Amino acid sequence: MDTRRIGDAAVVSVGGDIDLTTFAAVQSALDAARGQCTVLVLDLRAAGFMDTSGLRLVISQQQRAEADDYRFVVVPGSDRIRRLFEIAGFRKGHPLFAGAPTELDGGDGA
Amino acid sequence: MSTAPEEDRFALLAAADEVADGTLLLANTAARLLGLVVPAFADVATLDSISPHGDLRRLGSRVDAPRAREELEAALLRRRPLPDAPVGLPRAIVSSESQLLASVTDADLHAIASSDEDFELLRALELRSALFIPLRARGRTVGALALGVGTSGRSYGEDDLRFAEVLAGRIALALDNAALSQTVTGLERRLEATLTNLAEAVLVRESGGQIVFANSAAARLLNLDSARAVIEATPQQLMDLYEVFDEDGRRLELADLPSSRAGRGEEAAPLLVRNIIRATGDERWLLHKATPVFDPDGSVSLIVSVIEDLTEVKRAELAQRVLAEAGQELSSSLDYERTLQRVAELAVPRLADWCAVAMREGDLLPLVALAHVDIGKVARVRDFEARHPVHLGDPARAAEVVRSGEALLIPEITGEVVAGGPLSEEALGLARELGLRSVIVVPLALADQPPIGALTLATAESGRRLEETDLALASELGRRAAIAVENARLYGELSEIATTLQRSLLPPDLPAMPGFRMASLYRAAGEQNEVGGDFYDVFEVPGGWMVVVGDVAGRGAEAAALTSLSRYTFRTAGKLLGDPIAALEQLNTALRESPSLSLVSVCCVRLRTGDGDAYADLVLAGHPPAYHVRRGSSRPVGVFAPFLGAYEHGGWEATTIKLDPGDQLILYTDGVIDTVGVEERFGEERLARTLSGATGAADAVRRIEHALVEFAHGSQVDDTAVIAVERTSAGPVETRAPGLDDPARVAPN
Numbered sequence: 001m002d003t004r005r006i007g008d009a010a011v012v013s014v015g016g017d018i019d020l021t022t023f024a025a026v027q028s029a030l031d032a033a034r035g036q037c038t039v040l041v042l043d044l045r046a047a048g049f050m051d052t053s054g055l056r057l058v059i060s061q062q063q064r065a066e067a068d069d070y071r072f073v074v075v076p077g078s079d080r081i082r083r084l085f086e087i088a089g090f091r092k093g094h095p096l097f098a099g100a101p102t103e104l105d106g107g108d109g110a
Numbered sequence: 111m112s113t114a115p116e117e118d119r120f121a122l123l124a125a126a127d128e129v130a131d132g133t134l135l136l137a138n139t140a141a142r143l144l145g146l147v148v149p150a151f152a153d154v155a156t157l158d159s160i161s162p163h164g165d166l167r168r169l170g171s172r173v174d175a176p177r178a179r180e181e182l183e184a185a186l187l188r189r190r191p192l193p194d195a196p197v198g199l200p201r202a203i204v205s206s207e208s209q210l211l212a213s214v215t216d217a218d219l220h221a222i223a224s225s226d227e228d229f230e231l232l233r234a235l236e237l238r239s240a241l242f243i244p245l246r247a248r249g250r251t252v253g254a255l256a257l258g259v260g261t262s263g264r265s266y267g268e269d270d271l272r273f274a275e276v277l278a279g280r281i282a283l284a285l286d287n288a289a290l291s292q293t294v295t296g297l298e299r300r301l302e303a304t305l306t307n308l309a310e311a312v313l314v315r316e317s318g319g320q321i322v323f324a325n326s327a328a329a330r331l332l333n334l335d336s337a338r339a340v341i342e343a344t345p346q347q348l349m350d351l352y353e354v355f356d357e358d359g360r361r362l363e364l365a366d367l368p369s370s371r372a373g374r375g376e377e378a379a380p381l382l383v384r385n386i387i388r389a390t391g392d393e394r395w396l397l398h399k400a401t402p403v404f405d406p407d408g409s410v411s412l413i414v415s416v417i418e419d420l421t422e423v424k425r426a427e428l429a430q431r432v433l434a435e436a437g438q439e440l441s442s443s444l445d446y447e448r449t450l451q452r453v454a455e456l457a458v459p460r461l462a463d464w465c466a467v468a469m470r471e472g473d474l475l476p477l478v479a480l481a482h483v484d485i486g487k488v489a490r491v492r493d494f495e496a497r498h499p500v501h502l503g504d505p506a507r508a509a510e511v512v513r514s515g516e517a518l519l520i521p522e523i524t525g526e527v528v529a530g531g532p533l534s535e536e537a538l539g540l541a542r543e544l545g546l547r548s549v550i551v552v553p554l555a556l557a558d559q560p561p562i563g564a565l566t567l568a569t570a571e572s573g574r575r576l577e578e579t580d581l582a583l584a585s586e587l588g589r590r591a592a593i594a595v596e597n598a599r600l601y602g603e604l605s606e607i608a609t610t611l612q613r614s615l616l617p618p619d620l621p622a623m624p625g626f627r628m629a630s631l632y633r634a635a636g637e638q639n640e641v642g643g644d645f646y647d648v649f650e651v652p653g654g655w656m657v658v659v660g661d662v663a664g665r666g667a668e669a670a671a672l673t674s675l676s677r678y679t680f681r682t683a684g685k686l687l688g689d690p691i692a693a694l695e696q697l698n699t700a701l702r703e704s705p706s707l708s709l710v711s712v713c714c715v716r717l718r719t720g721d722g723d724a725y726a727d728l729v730l731a732g733h734p735p736a737y738h739v740r741r742g743s744s745r746p747v748g749v750f751a752p753f754l755g756a757y758e759h760g761g762w763e764a765t766t767i768k769l770d771p772g773d774q775l776i777l778y779t780d781g782v783i784d785t786v787g788v789e790e791r792f793g794e795e796r797l798a799r800t801l802s803g804a805t806g807a808a809d810a811v812r813r814i815e816h817a818l819v820e821f822a823h824g825s826q827v828d829d830t831a832v833i834a835v836e837r838t839s840a841g842p843v844e845t846r847a848p849g850l851d852d853p854a855r856v857a858p859n
Contacts (some may be wrong), residue, residue: 052780
């Protein structure tokens with residue numbers, strides 16, 4: 001797990017799996033990274049496996065961002081993770097994927 | 111006239127030599143020497159020693175006088191020579207030269223005297239001549255000799271001075287030897303005093319093993335009255351006073367001890383032994399250390415043993431080890447009868463020779479665990495117990511402890527205790543046969559609760575006597591055992607509750623749906639007592655049937671509650687509204703009311719018929735697609751949409767497919783496709799392939815089950831649920847009038 005700033009955005013990059021045993025650590029990293037940024041990015045390009053606990057984390061984070069008025073963006077990575085988001089109703093082009101810094105390979109879920 | 115004839119002089123010298131060679135104490139040496147000199151060579155003599163620091167000390171005085179001899183001797187003994195006198199002892203000492211006063215004058219006396227009184231004393235000696243000789247030995251002035259003649263009529267000349275010097279040489283040696291001996295004895299005394307007062311027991315043996323020195327700590331340790339008693343006993347006699355074992359419980363003989371090994375010239379590493387005093391039954395842990403002392407020729411001359419009493423330390427260590435091992439054993443398994451037996455085996459022989467645990471069972475107190483190193487004896491006792499089961503009301507000690515909840519220590523089972531106690535003749539006989547010495551019985555009880563059993567520790571063969579520290583340890587062991595048993599029972603109950611709860615969350619049987627056939631598969635991933643987060647349900651709705659599969663993330667009580675809520679909310683809404691999307695929206699609203707984010711993924715399908723054809727309206731909510739199998743080929747069905755409980759509006763969509771006879775529709779939870787294999791997960795593609803060629807609902811489920819078993823590697827974390835529906839024949843799907851109190855439904859728990 002890795003956290004850095006790119007302009008206004010705080011980016012948390014996750015390697016490895018996000019599941020029942022690891023999601024708490026990712027949540028902590030997101031909480032710590034939030035700080036004063038206007039955009040919080042979850043970078044899943046290097047992530048391996050993700051299950052419903054990861055999705056739950058994303059949805060929860062989404063709701064938090066809405067409540068505290070900042071953007072929360074997800075950069076999906078592997079096909080498997082994109083598929084997972086798809087199943088959860090986040091299609092390609094969903095706003096969840098828009099707004100990441102351009103260095104992070106697009107960010108529109110393309 | 112010369113003072114003494116030649117032979118007498120030689121005799122005097124020889125006598126002085128003897129004194130020099132002797133081992134008399136200093137005071138005695140001085141007296142002997144003065145006795146030699148007076149009256150043979152002098153009428154008056156004083157002998158002084160000089161310490162290495164130069165302090166003059168009068169060792170003795172001798173006067174041979176007709177009158178007032180004792181007063182004169184005493185006065186001379188007390189007298190201190192005048193340090194600066196031009197003649198006399200101090201001068202002789204300082205100059206290291208002897209002096210002869212051939213004719214003593216009053217002027218000489220005045221020069222020597224320190225006072226008028228002193229002058230009178232010197233006058234009273236009636237001195238005619240005097241000799242003052244420094245005594246030198248081993249390069250040092252060790253003393254001074256003053257000799258005087260007068261009352262005997264003799265006088266001294268140059269010859270006498272020379273003789274006196276020769277004699278002085280012998281006398282000086284005698285004094286020095288005596289002084290050295292004093293010093294050595296002094297050292298010896300100090301050493302002895304030190305050793306005597308050491309806390310550690312010190313023994314010194316000859317190479318044969320006989321003890322030649324023992325300090326009081328040794329006597330105490332060996333349980334003897336005095337160091338003398340230790341020295342007077344033979345080594346084997348001493349050894350016979352105790353039972354001695356090594357740490358592993360092996361009996362030790364005298365020859366095994368480090369001091370014996372050292373005596374034989376072998377390597378003698380420190381040895382920790384368990385030593386039990388036969389007479390009292392007291393047990394100590396002693397560390398024996400032995401060091402040989404060698405003669406110049408290399409043979410063993412002495413063996414020095416130090417014995418350290420480590421009882422406290424060792425006991426504490428053992429107690430902790432036994433408790434820790436017992437604790438581990440007790441928490442390792444729910445089969446408490448087996449763990450109690452293992453715990454009893456752990457306690458023996460380290461804590462006692464016997465360990466038994468009895469547990470309440472109704473009115474009885476049967477033996478659950480019994481241990482002793484000799485399994486023959488164990489069988490004896492078990493046999494006895496089988497023939498004489500203990501009732502809670504019996505006077506037997508274990509029953510007494512269970513009734514009272516109070517621990518019991520009988521340090522010494524004397525004849526009266528056994529006879530006067532509540533045991534039968536046969537029990538008495540058994541106790542005697544086993545040679546029981548000491549017993550502890552503690553209750554197995556949690557705080558403020560009536561005991562559920564009793565734990566007994568007893569000593570026999572080891573001869574050890576149990577005491578308060580053992581009682582504390584046994585009580586702790588009893589407490590932990592009680593906790594473990596209670597936990598096992600609670601766990602058993604919880605397990606039962608969980609199983610009941612789990613059963614309530616599943617439809618006990620798939621109802622018969624006319625026109626359809628169904629098959630299902632359910633596997634909870636967690637332990638037996640953990641309720642899974644997956645659920646499925648099949649119920650009648652207006653116009654058809656609803657089949658649903660759902661997945662609540664997580665495990666345990668919270669997940670179970672959510673699972674329960676989801677299933678029953680959906681069922682109620684479904685029965686009322688008949689429409690899958692409407693029912694989902696109801697569930698969504700219910701979930702959103704929860705204070706924490708409660709997400710549920712669902713795949714539901716309503717089965718209906720129109721014009722003799724069957725249709726399935728399928729909705730997905732945060733769920734992977736269902737599979738439609740027709741004539742051997744499978745394809746995914748459904749439109750992806752969000753989880754329930756996430757957003758106010760979910761935008762769920764229904765996909766309608768026609769089910770021809772033979773078609774199957776397979777619903778499943780993500781546990782299936784997330785199943786972990788050797789290198790990857792099961793995945794959707796593999797599922798699709800597995801289902802291709804399925805001939806019916808039962809076949810479809812069988813294929814999936816088989817494929818999962820083959821594929822799975824290691825433990826799985828997610829639950830698995832599968833429902834397969836197969837359209838069997840053409841014709842309308844019969845439905846009864848729908849009702850919420852349909853008896854085919856499972857009663858909620």
